[in-house]
Amino acid sequence: MSKRLSKTQDNAVYAGVWLACFAPLAWLAWRGFSGDLGANPIETLIRQLGVWGLRLLLVGLVITPAARILRKPRLVRFRRTIGLFAFAYVTLHLFSYIGIDLFFDFGQLWKDILKRPFITLGMLAFVLLIPLAVTSTNGWVIRMGRAAWQRLHWLIYLIVPLGVAHYYLLVKADHRPPLVYGAVFLALMGWRVWELRKRAQQTPA
Amino acid sequence: MLIRHAPDLTDNDVTDPGVYLQRRTLMAGLAGLGLAGFAGQANAALTYTKGFSTTEKPTPRKDVTTYNNFYEFGVDKGDPAEKSDRFKPRPWTVRIDGACEAPRTVGIEDLIAGNKLEERIYRMRCVEGWSMVIPWVGFPLKDLLASVKPTSKAKYVAFETVRRPSEMPGQGWNTLDWPYVEGLRIDEAMHPLTLMAVGLYGDVLPNQNGAPLRLVVPWKYGFKGGKSIVRITLTEKPPATAWNKLAPREYGFYANVNPAVDHPRWSQATERRLGEFRRRETLPFNGYGEWVADLYRGMDLKRFY
Numbered sequence: 238m239s240k241r242l243s244k245t246q247d248n249a250v251y252a253g254v255w256l257a258c259f260a261p262l263a264w265l266a267w268r269g270f271s272g273d274l275g276a277n278p279i280e281t282l283i284r285q286l287g288v289w290g291l292r293l294l295l296v297g298l299v300i301t302p303a304a305r306i307l308r309k310p311r312l313v314r315f316r317r318t319i320g321l322f323a324f325a326y327v328t329l330h331l332f333s334y335i336g337i338d339l340f341f342d343f344g345q346l347w348k349d350i351l352k353r354p355f356i357t358l359g360m361l362a363f364v365l366l367i368p369l370a371v372t373s374t375n376g377w378v379i380r381m382g383r384a385a386w387q388r389l390h391w392l393i394y395l396i397v398p399l400g401v402a403h404y405y406l407l408v409k410a411d412h413r414p415p416l417v418y419g420a421v422f423l424a425l426m427g428w429r430v431w432e433l434r435k436r437a438q439q440t441p442a
Numbered sequence: 443m444l445i446r447h448a449p450d451l452t453d454n455d456v457t458d459p460g461v462y463l464q465r466r467t468l469m470a471g472l473a474g475l476g477l478a479g480f481a482g483q484a485n486a487a488l489t490y491t492k493g494f495s496t497t498e499k500p501t502p503r504k505d506v507t508t509y510n511n512f513y514e515f516g517v518d519k520g521d522p523a524e525k526s527d528r529f530k531p532r533p534w535t536v537r538i539d540g541a542c543e544a545p546r547t548v549g550i551e552d553l554i555a556g557n558k559l560e561e562r563i564y565r566m567r568c569v570e571g572w573s574m575v576i577p578w579v580g581f582p583l584k585d586l587l588a589s590v591k592p593t594s595k596a597k598y599v600a601f602e603t604v605r606r607p608s609e610m611p612g613q614g615w616n617t618l619d620w621p622y623v624e625g626l627r628i629d630e631a632m633h634p635l636t637l638m639a640v641g642l643y644g645d646v647l648p649n650q651n652g653a654p655l656r657l658v659v660p661w662k663y664g665f666k667g668g669k670s671i672v673r674i675t676l677t678e679k680p681p682a683t684a685w686n687k688l689a690p691r692e693y694g695f696y697a698n699v700n701p702a703v704d705h706p707r708w709s710q711a712t713e714r715r716l717g718e719f720r721r722r723e724t725l726p727f728n729g730y731g732e733w734v735a736d737l738y739r740g741m742d743l744k745r746f747y
């Protein structure tokens with residue numbers, strides 16, 4: 238067993254995780270204010286927010302395997318922070334699309350959702366994320382009961398591939414980047430399947 | 443065909459003779475010092491008159507030269523500016539052949555010296571939904587085509603971009619089927635607005651913008667403008683073009699700017715002019731309908747997109 242951290246050390250680690258999640262946003266804001274987002278700043282902003290949302294969703298899925306493999310079960314306490322940050326990035330991604338790109342043209346948004354598969358999938362992923370964000374508090378875990386809460390949060394296994402598909406569909410020619418994210422997702426799922434099998438074998442029937 | 447009255451044509455006069463002469467003397471001076479080679483390098487000024495232009499404010503040079511789609515150098519907008527320094531646009535020759543009586547191979551310096559260069563400030567609308575206003579320097583493609591005497595079999599024109607994976611890192615991966623080929627119908631190619639550009643903002647074309655020679659067809663989406671062209675072929679059949687081969691439903695052969703025909707994945711009704719906050723309406727034929735709509739009379743532009 239690893240040595241327990243003191244309360245201050247624990248807080249310091251926590252602050253580090255929080256800052257790491259916040260850094261891309263701060264960096265984006267800084268570049269925005271100093272006019273360093275390139276010739277098409279609005280596009281850069283929307284894309285960066287989307288990509289960081291997806292990355293954090295994947296980091297959230299890395300936590301459980303990492304905790305098991307590294308035998309550091311307390312890593313799991315970071316999952317909620319990371320998940321909520323992912324939600325924040327995706328929400329800002331959606332808001333900058335609606336607010337800056339479409340300039341609150343909700344008619345156009347609705348048309349996009351119906352007509353453009355990449356928006357349809359993105360929107361679906363976002364809508365599915367909402368209940369996860371809402372039920373992220375301890376209160377909700379107790380209210381729902383562990384098992385039901387856990388089952389609800391399995392939605393993430395649908396949300397992440399929807400996000401990857403959303404990315405894949407908007408790429409014009411070079412599909413490598415979304416495929417890399419998709420491969421990371423599959424690897425993480427592969428580990429889970431492997432782990433489940435192993436456990437099933439270990440528990441006698 | 444003559445370009446009739448042009449409402450957005452501002453300054454049809456020749457360049458201020460002072461400027462013109464200065465450039466001439468500068469070039470002559472450099473040549474005299476044995477620095478003629480220098481005059482052919484990036485940022486070397488060209489000598490030109492002012493031609494058909496929009497009055498709209500040109501997009502800053504920095505944006506025009508750092509935000510590019512030129513997949514030969516990579517798929518990110520910044521790649522062409524960042525990853526094109528190994529590319530050698532000189533010496534350069536272009537082969538013009540196919541259905542013509544006098545096929546020829548011509549060097550870039552001869553093309554520049556042998557044609558009357560004009561500055562044309564054109565709108566450029568990308569199929570992705572953004573636009574720029576770009577001061578090109580070049581000459582009408584029709585002058586070049588006339589020089590090889592096209593035969594009656596010449597119905598289309600194919601433009602082939604150079605293939606040099608050692609100098610163009612994006613060609614190391616088959617994002618598109620290299621070499622990049624674009625094409626026009628012969629009447630589109632002979633239209634006086636269709637330009638062969640050799641310069642930008644008064645200087646020789648930078649690598650990232652298609653050096654040393656590129657096509658500019660202002661009423662079509664930007665991808666129709668082949669860059670770093672090594673071969674122009676007159677053909678009887680429409681050439682197979684790069685984007686059309688990749689996704690025929692998304693990128694048609696004509697690719698005329700048309701707000702009424704959406705790309706399957708996004709709307710073409712509006713565009714973001716770089717530097718502007720709100721999107722603006724996209725104009726049919728990118729605002730050049732008055733001069734080019736006749737080319738498509740009677741055609742169903744929803745079908746021939």
Ligand code: HEM
Nearest residue numbers: 284287288290291327331334356359360362363400404407
């Ligand atoms: C879980 C939800 C979502 C995730 C993970 C996600 C992720 C992404 C990613 C990774 C990109 C590509 C970034 C790049 O090219 O570098 C992207 C682009 C984009 N997303 Fe999302 N997205 C989500 C939801 C949405 C929603 C709800 C909308 C709008 C209704 C939306 C609209 C867009 C748009 C407009 C682009 C940029 C397209 C372009 O610039 O051509 N996304 N998103």
